[in-house]
Amino acid sequence: MDTENRKDSGAGAIDGNYLESVMDSIRDSIKIVDRSFNVIFANRAGLENAWTAPPRQKKGALKCFEKFYHSSEQCSFCVIDRVFSSGAPAFNVFHSKNGGDASIIEISA
Known part of the structure; x- marks a missing residue:
């Protein structure tokens, strides 16, 4: 489909609510963080372990390392x-023990 047809049919124009619904349907944690470590966006999976209801109102209230990793400074694996x-x-894979449960964590950005 050429660009003109996409423009005429409305294809390619994505509503913000639609995009948020798509991101929330992804089971992996997705977080968008700026250069100052402020959380700009986190999908539902990214918020589940971090904020209490209503989670969307608290986006960006804390630095990523403060809320997701309970630290006062940038994580060593960031x-x-x-x-x-x-x-x-960039990618980093490491082992973590959280509450005695060992897991493998993959960070990608």
Whole structure:
């Protein structure tokens, strides 16, 4: 489909509520964080373990490391600096024990 037909049919125009619904349907945690570590957006999975109801009203109230990892400073495993300095995706995989349960955590940005 060419650009003109997409424009005429309305295809490609995405309503904000629709996009939020799509993001919320994804079971993986998705968070959009700015250069100052402020949470700009988090999907439902990203909010479930962090905020109490109503979660959407508290977005951005805390830095990502404060709310998601209960820390007062940037996490040692954070990849945000690499992403912003290089402009390329960055990944980190590590083991974590939360309440005695061991898990493997993958961070990608």
